[in-house]
Amino acid sequence: MNWKFVFVGSLLACLTTSSIVRAETPASKTEADFVSLFDGETMKGWKIAEENPDSWVIEDGSLVCQGDRCHLFYVGDLAPFKNFHFKADVMTTPGSNSGIYFHTSYQPEGWPKQGYECQVNVSHKDPKKTSSLYNVENVADPGVKDNEWYTQEIIVEGRHIVLKVNGKTMVDYTEPENKQPESEQFARRLGEGTFALQAHDPKSKVMIRNLRVKKLAE
Template identity: 35%
Template sequence: MIRRTWAAAITASLFLAGSVNAEDGFVSLFDGKTLSGWEMKASPKNRDSSKWEVKDGAIVGSGNASMLYSPKGGYKNFVFRAEISINDKGNSGLYFRTPADPNGDFSKGYESQINATHGDPIKTGSLYTMVHLDKAAHAPDEFYTQEVEVQDVMYRGKPVTRIRTRVNGKLLYEYQDYNPAWKEGHFGFQQHDPGSVVKIRKIEVKELPSQIK
């Protein structure tokens, strides 16, 4: 079930195209071996107790709250996707249009929720505080693909930021943000709490043209 906030304009148009093929203009943001191009951001109290590392070809986040942040940016119109696994009762988030150089445990910007079975009722693919899904379309501890397509477009004569979210290639919803707080920015992933372990691999982005002239 999708819960709508007052600001939401959602079109569940399932006939829309699925994920773009990897050979069609995507750029990798993870080399599969190191954290090159990524930085951990955390409050002073959590810097020594939160951990991001690469194991078996995947980035693994564990420990206390922090962000894994990419200083590359800022991205404005794009398709951003990653293969992700979250443990049972774990919680994380995929951030986009995040402001430069966040200095706390959780960044500002849009957050696409990563949550299969955590106690938070807002599940995977939800656009936090904007569009809430009650059920995840994947099981815990299995890799799945999460994708956000973000583009500034004209909608009914007004400029909006259009956000389409897909899990495993299936469109979950389309959201129109009429008053976007974040115009462009960076990408990041959230380490939520000591009980959460998130794994991320095959991180890719494809830049899109603005449809607003």
């Protein structure tokens, strides 16, 4: 037996195992720092807008929207949010449209005025596709398909917004200092607030699950 080769082989195996451990541990720790926003079974911590409340249901551990316009707002103990890292798993069906608002506030009806919207749209006719910072920095091709789960991330630190799909950065935007409200209808500026999920129209069915967030230092 050539003991030199045995020793080298054992050393390489140890180094490989060590590298795997080092690579996996930070990711596991990072995910463990996130706090769930949805228990998969009830609307606890969430409040449905007064218009068309039947547009939101829970199915198989997911929040599911299908129906006339209605927004679902997070009103749990973790709110409000300023600097944060948000993640959710999303699945669209063909031709559907939805959105994830942040830095917004509860409204009984209408499109949310406060904050920004992260678009949810793979094949709807609206050219602003999934992970667009709606009407601010738009995405034409998010690289995902209908009827398949993808992970949407929203990261806000100070005036900096990053939107990611399956780990790939789609939007990297820094809000100008002293940005004024865009219009009376939509502010589209940072401050602090909560998250809202959008039921857009009766032909749009979207599933959202595994919503979690990590607050970041201010």
